[in-house]
Amino acid sequence: MVDTVKIGIVGLGTVGAGVARLLLEHDDRTARRAGRRLVLEQVVVRDLAKPRDVRLPPGMISTDLKRITGNAEITTVAHLVGGIEPARTIMLQLLASGKDVVTANKALLAEHGPELFDAARRADRSIAFEAAVAGGIPIIANINQCLAANQILSIHGILNGTCNFILTEMEDRGASYAAALAEAQRRGYAEADPTMDVDGTDTVQKLAILSQLAFGFRPQWRDIPCSGIDQIDATDLRYARELGYRIRLLAVAQLGEADLDLHVSPTLVHIRTPLAEVREAYNAITLTGDAVGQLFFHGLGAGQMPTASAVVADLIDTVVARAAITFRTLRLWSEEPSQARLADPAQSNGCYYLRFNVADRPGVLAEIAGELGRHQISIASVIQHTQDGTDGTVPLVIMTHVATEGAMRAAFDAIDRMKHVRAPSSRMRVYG
Amino acid sequence: MVDTVKIGIVGLGTVGAGVARLLLEHDDRTARRAGRRLVLEQVVVRDLAKPRDVRLPPGMISTDLKRITGNAEITTVAHLVGGIEPARTIMLQLLASGKDVVTANKALLAEHGPELFDAARRADRSIAFEAAVAGGIPIIANINQCLAANQILSIHGILNGTCNFILTEMEDRGASYAAALAEAQRRGYAEADPTMDVDGTDTVQKLAILSQLAFGFRPQWRDIPCSGIDQIDATDLRYARELGYRIRLLAVAQLGEADLDLHVSPTLVHIRTPLAEVREAYNAITLTGDAVGQLFFHGLGAGQMPTASAVVADLIDTVVARAAITFRTLRLWSEEPSQARLADPAQSNGCYYLRFNVADRPGVLAEIAGELGRHQISIASVIQHTQDGTDGTVPLVIMTHVATEGAMRAAFDAIDRMKHVRAPSSRMRVYG
Numbered sequence: 001m002v003d004t005v006k007i008g009i010v011g012l013g014t015v016g017a018g019v020a021r022l023l024l025e026h027d028d029r030t031a032r033r034a035g036r037r038l039v040l041e042q043v044v045v046r047d048l049a050k051p052r053d054v055r056l057p058p059g060m061i062s063t064d065l066k067r068i069t070g071n072a073e074i075t076t077v078a079h080l081v082g083g084i085e086p087a088r089t090i091m092l093q094l095l096a097s098g099k100d101v102v103t104a105n106k107a108l109l110a111e112h113g114p115e116l117f118d119a120a121r122r123a124d125r126s127i128a129f130e131a132a133v134a135g136g137i138p139i140i141a142n143i144n145q146c147l148a149a150n151q152i153l154s155i156h157g158i159l160n161g162t163c164n165f166i167l168t169e170m171e172d173r174g175a176s177y178a179a180a181l182a183e184a185q186r187r188g189y190a191e192a193d194p195t196m197d198v199d200g201t202d203t204v205q206k207l208a209i210l211s212q213l214a215f216g217f218r219p220q221w222r223d224i225p226c227s228g229i230d231q232i233d234a235t236d237l238r239y240a241r242e243l244g245y246r247i248r249l250l251a252v253a254q255l256g257e258a259d260l261d262l263h264v265s266p267t268l269v270h271i272r273t274p275l276a277e278v279r280e281a282y283n284a285i286t287l288t289g290d291a292v293g294q295l296f297f298h299g300l301g302a303g304q305m306p307t308a309s310a311v312v313a314d315l316i317d318t319v320v321a322r323a324a325i326t327f328r329t330l331r332l333w334s335e336e337p338s339q340a341r342l343a344d345p346a347q348s349n350g351c352y353y354l355r356f357n358v359a360d361r362p363g364v365l366a367e368i369a370g371e372l373g374r375h376q377i378s379i380a381s382v383i384q385h386t387q388d389g390t391d392g393t394v395p396l397v398i399m400t401h402v403a404t405e406g407a408m409r410a411a412f413d414a415i416d417r418m419k420h421v422r423a424p425s426s427r428m429r430v431y432g
Numbered sequence: 433m434v435d436t437v438k439i440g441i442v443g444l445g446t447v448g449a450g451v452a453r454l455l456l457e458h459d460d461r462t463a464r465r466a467g468r469r470l471v472l473e474q475v476v477v478r479d480l481a482k483p484r485d486v487r488l489p490p491g492m493i494s495t496d497l498k499r500i501t502g503n504a505e506i507t508t509v510a511h512l513v514g515g516i517e518p519a520r521t522i523m524l525q526l527l528a529s530g531k532d533v534v535t536a537n538k539a540l541l542a543e544h545g546p547e548l549f550d551a552a553r554r555a556d557r558s559i560a561f562e563a564a565v566a567g568g569i570p571i572i573a574n575i576n577q578c579l580a581a582n583q584i585l586s587i588h589g590i591l592n593g594t595c596n597f598i599l600t601e602m603e604d605r606g607a608s609y610a611a612a613l614a615e616a617q618r619r620g621y622a623e624a625d626p627t628m629d630v631d632g633t634d635t636v637q638k639l640a641i642l643s644q645l646a647f648g649f650r651p652q653w654r655d656i657p658c659s660g661i662d663q664i665d666a667t668d669l670r671y672a673r674e675l676g677y678r679i680r681l682l683a684v685a686q687l688g689e690a691d692l693d694l695h696v697s698p699t700l701v702h703i704r705t706p707l708a709e710v711r712e713a714y715n716a717i718t719l720t721g722d723a724v725g726q727l728f729f730h731g732l733g734a735g736q737m738p739t740a741s742a743v744v745a746d747l748i749d750t751v752v753a754r755a756a757i758t759f760r761t762l763r764l765w766s767e768e769p770s771q772a773r774l775a776d777p778a779q780s781n782g783c784y785y786l787r788f789n790v791a792d793r794p795g796v797l798a799e800i801a802g803e804l805g806r807h808q809i810s811i812a813s814v815i816q817h818t819q820d821g822t823d824g825t826v827p828l829v830i831m832t833h834v835a836t837e838g839a840m841r842a843a844f845d846a847i848d849r850m851k852h853v854r855a856p857s858s859r860m861r862v863y864g
Binding site for chain 2: 130138146290311313
């Protein structure tokens, strides 16, 4: 005789339907892994009329959250409502009614983590959120648990499948940014309004969550320097390839002696690194720990079943009570002093790729090189092709040695204002 | 005031010393991750005089196991003794004295898993063994816990760093097998007696453990078809490269409709797959789950600190009691019926690489192709270069379409016996 545990789901979108299917169609599997049967008892949605990607037994679905909060037999709830409100209120109601919660909503955690985690602690409940970062890649459990003996030194991640799909499309097919975005929307990778993906918000919110787990650091995600891919120019993808790089939207966390350098930006990633090989809607993370060395994880970062896989793993973790232990011992978003502080973005170090459209005349390269030199930035390589440009300019591409972001920005802005330089200029970080 | 938990270590070789260092030098870290301080209380070794890679406080080390088994305050012990005996007896004594055990000894688990796990269940203790497979890559926790919602469909792993180092050396420097092995020994990757590594035993024992976790299957490791890299010929590495492959020692588990195909063998791995990019002493695993899709893990599979990282993660898991939950719910090496049976090796499917040294005369290719045809094996491509061989033979390289291992073996043996074919011939599986 196997025990049973009753499960609720709030929100039956793509991921919710995937979770329902795993619970309904594979309860033998969860029984084997959890030592008890996870029985889907109740699903609550906003709109009953909406078509669903799963067939539920009659009576299981309603629009009334009290069918879950008022049912003491339901102990654990998959909270799969996107956005901030009513997602926040629903989660608070679930916790207040004594439910353990599993969620995939990274925006909600990045925005209201402290309030929600404090509410869970007061109610002696747990919140699990493996699905909130990198979808099917179990990066949360790996950092929280498997790498617990390490001081994590750095994280480099491709955390947004939409952006990576767009960049791969532009790279492989020479598509424009607009065409690649349209293709991503056609395939269901990008939302009708893709702003949060392409401007880097989604990535930076995930980085904020990882930083908390890996470094005991609680940044406001809005404080993390972030640029997206929405200004990417196909010209830079071509030069990157010529130089042996691909462009990826990289989330970076790098532990320094006194502080933590965090940023999200389109980055030239060297073709010899595994991150350069990440294609289409895949995600990947390179993580360095002081004991384990470098680990690399690659998998589907979004999509119905990969995300549902992470949610159901959390449901199992919760019903067997491992999640409660992890939640208690890690004291996430707690009031304890942060173990790291955000580095001054101007002091962030790295190599850079620069591209300027310059007038094809003597002295221009000397003028630009002089400006870089004044900011102590030394040049690693230069490409300048002859070009039959119609506007009398030629592209000048410069790879620099290590420089600070502050010096780089000052030099770049000064060069960008030069008489013989025509907008738009490009500046990107280089990795690997 | 942080609680403390007292820890013992048996065996202070390379990994044991690494574990001791993490516990002694980073107790703040374990305290943060475990919510209590892990205090190293006692180390037991066989030979006190042996030089150690760690400095222990006076009185902490002895040769008397009773200093651990007789100390009720020590609740959790890192069992880091290699080989089968006395490792087995020591583990039984630790369990009988009420200790939870963490081990890195895959040979011991592969050989005596049922006895040891039953002993742990009788004593109401747990055994954790993340370090037993793939060193620093947390593949055990990922399968047991993070991917619990999935039916794992296949595993392809590079699980032995010594073999991978030797293959990379041969590939990159054109070294002979003997020279590459000597270099591996010089660098400390290979033991003085490397037999268990190079003949595939170490890999097949790890595959047996993973199969149990992923498929609920308990094979005797000796029943799994296995060949090592000790017969590898540099000629095949050159042809592999010409065909767009690298040779890797691959552990494969593939779930069929009715059974599970397991094998370990040197394999041509297509250059476009991440497994082909695994170099030197690194390990990697490609794993496919029915919900999560394909995941790829890459990291250091051996070495002092990567392995110690896995052991200490298990120690933390054990003292916070997550390990006990996992151990209880998964019922590993239990008496429950196995959920899969081993496929008939002769029915195992795949593409093959073949190389024969053939007499340079008319009709030989027709004869060989005819023999393959008689076994229903169709040819995908052929390479035959002119060669100024001194023995009058030329190498004939054939890539086949999918064939069964049984048909392939029969055809290969028949061709190998032909008058115009001179030993040694090569036959390897192809992946990707």
